[in-house]
Amino acid sequence: MVMLTLSGIEKVFPNGTAALRGVDLTLVPGRVHGLLGANGAGKSTLIKILAGATAPSAGTIILGDRPCRFASPRDAKAAGVATIFQHIPLVPTLSAFENIVLDERGWRRGGDRRRIAALVATLRDPFPLDALVTDLPIGARQMVTIAQALASGADVVVMDEPTASLAGHERIAVYDTVRRLAAEGRAVLFVSHFIDEIVALTDDVTVLRDGRVVLEARTTDLTEGLIAEAIAGRAVAVLERPAQPRRRGRPLLTAHGLTSPGRLAPTDLTLHEGEILGLAGMLGSGRSELLHAIFGADRAAGGEVVLDGKPVGRWPDEAVAAGIALVPEDRDTQGYAPQLGIAANIALPQTGRLLIDHAAEARAAAAAIVRLGIKATDGDALPVELSGGNAQKVVIAKWLRPATRVLLLDEPTAGIDIGARTDILRLIRDLADEGLAVILASSEFSELVAVADRILVLRDGHVVATADPATCDEAGLIVLAGGGRPALENAA
Known part of the structure; x- marks a missing residue:
């Protein structure tokens, strides 16, 4: 029946x-x-x-x-x-x-x-x-x-x-x-x-x-x-992996015992200069919680974050002052100020100064529009009026300043077209090549395989595996994140 x-x-x-x-x-x-x-x-x-x-x-x-x-x-x-x-x-x-x-x-x-x-x-x-x-x-x-x-x-x-x-x-x-x-x-x-x-x-x-x-x-x-x-399925390779692995620099950021009650088990990690560390996991696995704990956005989180030998305070403004930036998953409500133009949004991390250099803001916006390929008329355009991919580029551009040393990216390609997705992934790779340390959380495992140097796999708030993207594939990550037991050669 x-x-x-x-x-x-x-x-x-x-x-x-x-x-x-x-x-x-x-x-x-x-x-x-x-x-x-x-x-x-x-x-x-x-x-x-x-x-x-x-x-x-x-x-x-x-x-x-x-x-x-x-x-x-x-x-x-x-x-x-x-x-x-x-x-x-x-x-x-x-x-x-x-x-x-x-x-x-x-x-x-x-x-x-x-x-x-x-x-x-x-x-x-x-x-x-x-x-x-x-x-x-x-x-x-x-x-x-x-x-x-x-x-x-x-x-x-x-x-x-x-x-x-x-x-x-x-x-x-x-x-x-x-x-x-x-x-x-x-x-x-x-x-x-x-x-x-x-x-x-x-x-x-x-x-x-x-x-x-x-x-x-x-x-x-x-x-x-x-x-x-x-x-x-078709395993769309957004980018091909480089033939040679990226040469990462010295350890830059370490986390000890980062935890959030009921959401993230005590977690340790080390991030190097010029490294892209991928976070793979299904919905509810703890990827975002780990990023928020590092950034100080989770008030219930415990543990210690050390950047270049100095402890980082447990508030977002202290993280920003230390050189840590977060691009959140929900860009429309957390990533940009919808009532402000591109130039003002890019300048947000520097707000609080007594004097605002509008000419400098305009120059920074013009440079970001060119560098990131943002399709907008000028720096006065509102991000809310742009496509999802271009709005995301504005959110990322906000943190591309000399003070930023660690970039935390939470689903940066979610809900955007394949062209903009490729642009953003190339940008991430270029930033790492310039020495920026990046942690990239994504549910698109093919993207992690393409751009990450190392991948932590999370499930139920625990890091359950470390994968080498040079020897694992998307299907292997799906099995790891879904609780299966992949072939041993896929885990590193």
Whole structure:
């Protein structure tokens, strides 16, 4: 018996972007179906279609034996399709019970409380019903969303990266729940970046790449290596690795016991002059947390950072004064000031001076526009009006000053076109050749293989491997980051 069938699903956005190109997917009751793919493969769009948050441009959805179309999330839930999103959409000021019944009309506190209490008991009571969501740990919040989905009577449960932000013991609770849902006859679509949990948990696997299904098989017929190859696919080499390794200089920055409670285990690292140190890992692995701990942006972080023999204070302004710069992942809200032009944004690290040299700012902006190939009329142009790639170049240009000795880059090529991506990667390589020390965190493992001199692989807040990009490939990094055991020659 088939619970849900997607046939020929396409999605083309108004700007012409084709996110899905004829996707077929079949969900069967009593089975867990794994869905994987790299960033931009189309997973999120497919999930939104199933959730009723967006409509497909073409194709059919058959639930049971009848075609259907969801005009809203309420329609999808009423039809028996519940979606548990990666970013937990709960109301923090309400109790767990109130969140679970929030979407139900005319609920009765007494009868519904008994019903919900019985449901939560089947999940082994992972949270008190009256606890405020804001007081619950992240794992318990995820279980609240699962209870919310089950309370709606869903036959199809879609789980979007439900374990990405969870610790090991919290993941085990989710795994047990997923198995129980399938055993009760529900169809589960389980979306994850972690290959090992897909292999251990699912019955069937579908891999998307560039909006198309490139692999569909029984999990028992696959290996972690085959799944990794399918995800990596065409393995677009943005840049070819240099034939000769870069000659790195003396140790410049050392970190001792950097940690952030629940997010980053105690971590040591050494960074050399002229070195590009890559950070590879899936969502929630601790890449960003490590960068924020080095930069002093995480107030809960502990440990010590030493730059050129001198301890660095644990505030961002002290890090900047010492010569450490951070290009954050979210450039639109953290990377630049949208109300300021290019010249003013580039000058931001020097604000606070009594006298502002506007002519010098204009010259610096003009030089950056030429050097980085920023497509803008002049230094007065607003970054918010530029393409993503050009806006990112402005954010990087802000830190290209003589005082910067260490550049921390968090997903610097996310959401930009291939041309701008290549420009930025070449720039990173050129900066390292000039002696700048760089730490590059990226979920695009092909980029790390192309430009990094050494790669730390993180998972669950721990450094689990050190890889030599001269001897490993993208698929090998995917296996390492996903919890697998690659061939020994891929690890260094």
